[in-house]
Amino acid sequence: MNKVTKAVIPAAGFGTRFLPFTKAVPKEMLPIIDTPTIEYIVKEAIESGIKDILIIISEGKECIKTYFGKNGDLEQFLTEKGKTQEVSLLKRIPSDVRISYIYQKEQLGLGHAVLCAKEFIGNEPFALLLGDDLYVGEEEPVTKQLIQAFEKTNSTILGTLEVAKEDISKYGICSPKEKKMDRLVELNGVIEKPKAEEAPSNLAIGGRYVLTSTIFKYLQSQQRGAGGEIQLTDSIMRLMVEEKVYSLAVAGKRYDLGSKKGFLEATVDFALKREDLKPITEDILNNKKGL
Numbered sequence: 683m684n685k686v687t688k689a690v691i692p693a694a695g696f697g698t699r700f701l702p703f704t705k706a707v708p709k710e711m712l713p714i715i716d717t718p719t720i721e722y723i724v725k726e727a728i729e730s731g732i733k734d735i736l737i738i739i740s741e742g743k744e745c746i747k748t749y750f751g752k753n754g755d756l757e758q759f760l761t762e763k764g765k766t767q768e769v770s771l772l773k774r775i776p777s778d779v780r781i782s783y784i785y786q787k788e789q790l791g792l793g794h795a796v797l798c799a800k801e802f803i804g805n806e807p808f809a810l811l812l813g814d815d816l817y818v819g820e821e822e823p824v825t826k827q828l829i830q831a832f833e834k835t836n837s838t839i840l841g842t843l844e845v846a847k848e849d850i851s852k853y854g855i856c857s858p859k860e861k862k863m864d865r866l867v868e869l870n871g872v873i874e875k876p877k878a879e880e881a882p883s884n885l886a887i888g889g890r891y892v893l894t895s896t897i898f899k900y901l902q903s904q905q906r907g908a909g910g911e912i913q914l915t916d917s918i919m920r921l922m923v924e925e926k927v928y929s930l931a932v933a934g935k936r937y938d939l940g941s942k943k944g945f946l947e948a949t950v951d952f953a954l955k956r957e958d959l960k961p962i963t964e965d966i967l968n969n970k971k972g973l
């Protein structure tokens with residue numbers, strides 16, 4: 683069986699929910715404290731055993747490349763000043779992990795973005811991580827949980843979470859084949875952003891996938907779907923005629939970085955988890971209580 687060693691991270695969108703910031707800086711560079719959100723996503727991939735990462739960018743987002751690239755002048759400057767701790771902050775990507783980039787020339791939707799990775803992937807299975815969904819995995823990183831499920835089934839796995847009725851129309855929704863409540867279930871359908879009344883369940887795709895390369899066959903001929911976009915979900919639905927597709931209820935806490943609430947929550951939670959910031963964060967929060 684093929685091992686999952688490649689991952690794709692789409693980062694080509696306009697980031698309209700974070701305007702005006704995103705007029706000049708990609709939303710993936712918005713920091714949670716001192717680390718751009720995309721680094722947390724890259725870290726999850728690496729901690730899940732991924733060695734080869736493709737980031738899909740668009741024009742104007744070159745600073746993502748700069749961020750993960752080497753800055754020799756800065757490194758030399760810090761080294762000469764004896765700032766070894768700061769030097770180590772520049773080298774957080776292990777040397778056996780490769781990060782490469784490809785441009786998505788038109789923003790035609792997630793399915794179209796993933797299709798840009800066709801040559802990079804070849805005929806291997808791969809992980810797909812969406813940057814708006816940030817996870818703190820329980821015991822294992824969420825992508826690793828999906829890879830383990832792939833190793834059991836040798837099939838496409840969609841990471842899912844249960845969502846409230848009013849949120850169903852924001853997600854790709856899964857239709858389980860049987861109404862069992864196992865974490866790993868076979869699907870007989872997926873639908874992108876259905877109305878709550880028409881949805882087959884409340885199991886939403888949560889921005890993490892392990893896909894077989896067969897998906898490209900369907901993406902190549904995918905017509906526009908919900909919102910006028912080329913939807914990955916629609917191609918996954920078509921893939922089901924020839925391969926099994928499963929959903930895995932992921933174990934972990936998810937932050938929706940596409941929303942200001944999720945972003946703030948992640949900032950506070952991550953600060954509370956850091957030894958150097960916990961006391962001051964608690965202090966700030968306690969002093970706000972009376973407001």
Ligand code: G1P
Nearest residue numbers: 792815853854886887888889915
């Ligand atoms: C995308 C996918 C959707 C998935 C969601 C998770 O939608 O198309 O199936 O449920 O990510 O965050 P988007 O949020 O980009 O509209």
